[in-house]
Amino acid sequence: MTHAYRAVQWNKHKRTYDALIAVGVVLFIALFVVVGLLQHEGDHAAHPVTLILRATSTCAITLLTIVLAIGPLARLSPRFNPLLYNRRHLGVSTFLVALVHGGLATFWYHGFGVVDPVTSVFTTNANYLPAEGQRWQSWLHGFPYQPLGVFALIILFLMAATSHDFWLKNLSPRVWKNLHTLVYLAYGLIVMHVTLGFLQDDVSVVYAGLLGGSAAVIVVLHVVAGVRENIKEGQDGIANTEWVAVAKIDDLEDAHGKVVCLKNHERIAVFRHGDKVSAVSNVCAHQNGPLGEGRIIDGCITCPWHGYQYRPEDGQSPPPYTETIPTYRVRVEGRDILVNPEALPPGTAVEPALIHETVGEAGDA
Amino acid sequence: MTLWYSLLAVVGVYLLIGGVFAWWFVTRGVGRCDDAARTGTPMFRVLIFPGSVALWPCLWRKARSAPREVSG
Numbered sequence: 001m002t003h004a005y006r007a008v009q010w011n012k013h014k015r016t017y018d019a020l021i022a023v024g025v026v027l028f029i030a031l032f033v034v035v036g037l038l039q040h041e042g043d044h045a046a047h048p049v050t051l052i053l054r055a056t057s058t059c060a061i062t063l064l065t066i067v068l069a070i071g072p073l074a075r076l077s078p079r080f081n082p083l084l085y086n087r088r089h090l091g092v093s094t095f096l097v098a099l100v101h102g103g104l105a106t107f108w109y110h111g112f113g114v115v116d117p118v119t120s121v122f123t124t125n126a127n128y129l130p131a132e133g134q135r136w137q138s139w140l141h142g143f144p145y146q147p148l149g150v151f152a153l154i155i156l157f158l159m160a161a162t163s164h165d166f167w168l169k170n171l172s173p174r175v176w177k178n179l180h181t182l183v184y185l186a187y188g189l190i191v192m193h194v195t196l197g198f199l200q201d202d203v204s205v206v207y208a209g210l211l212g213g214s215a216a217v218i219v220v221l222h223v224v225a226g227v228r229e230n231i232k233e234g235q236d237g238i239a240n241t242e243w244v245a246v247a248k249i250d251d252l253e254d255a256h257g258k259v260v261c262l263k264n265h266e267r268i269a270v271f272r273h274g275d276k277v278s279a280v281s282n283v284c285a286h287q288n289g290p291l292g293e294g295r296i297i298d299g300c301i302t303c304p305w306h307g308y309q310y311r312p313e314d315g316q317s318p319p320p321y322t323e324t325i326p327t328y329r330v331r332v333e334g335r336d337i338l339v340n341p342e343a344l345p346p347g348t349a350v351e352p353a354l355i356h357e358t359v360g361e362a363g364d365a
Numbered sequence: 366m367t368l369w370y371s372l373l374a375v376v377g378v379y380l381l382i383g384g385v386f387a388w389w390f391v392t393r394g395v396g397r398c399d400d401a402a403r404t405g406t407p408m409f410r411v412l413i414f415p416g417s418v419a420l421w422p423c424l425w426r427k428a429r430s431a432p433r434e435v436s437g
Contacts, residue, residue: 005401007408122369161416166409170398171423 259292
């Protein structure tokens, strides 16, 4: 059974979350401009358009920093999981704010010449390579930083435009994942774009400090989350070896899963694929996404958050990826699916349980 | 600078083809690739339009390899 696509799968929480993002963005930009107007008067007064440009750029960087921080934060504490689950909308908001910045900057600084504005962005300053004998400091001081922002905006656009589940399915999870990993390149381009802009425009060192601090926070969070996961790995284990009935065959739709929680709070994702049943950890190795809420695409369990994939029979990502998740022994008795709650080491092959033909044709509603 | 003019011209042509393709794709072709998109809402089609313009070669290849719809 398939469901018709809708633009957004709204629910009460997502509406609240999106309303908070919208109000936050508008307040941020409005406050930034008002404070800027009040702070500088007379000869030092900044033009309102300049203030809007600075406000939107600062807002977009702040949003992107939050987007990149959510992943490692959720790996450090499950309290951040709700943010992770709604991160796509924050990413789209980041693109929209960056688009306002890029569009306004293009037409404000390049819209009044004989060359069309987009071409002008790339051709007005041709100092892409250092001149002979030119010092690198001098070269950087005159480097055309605006195209860097354009390239970052293109990446943000591609990510926002492909954020719908339609793209995850039709580009293939692997391509989709690789495409969205480009966010780190976009962040690097933005850091360079802003840093070179600071160098050339003599903007306050406060901005430079905030940008450097944000980038440092992102790096530290990713490192800490990675180190902590490595330490934690191998410490978990369940001594209970009794088989537990976790679901009925009829509960499972083909290529879909069901999340079950054991007494020790361990969450297991049980999947039906054709006439077979497999059980794996519900926790994606990438960012703790709920695998049981995903589907089987191209023979692999596909995380609903970022498209990471695992083979149901051994919990391993298909080559060339190397992520692994714990697997569980599973068997079918009558219409019951039983799981042995003892988690096997990540990537351990387990023979799927077979659904006998006499069991019935459940799940084709 | 000639390089930039040439590159931007190529990008312009690419997007122009993408725009024409995307119009066909979101109105008719998308159902070939994905059953769930066949009855997708109008807003869903609007939402995938920009991505279809940008990534039209991928979708074109997918639409070509998809089985043709049987009328009636």
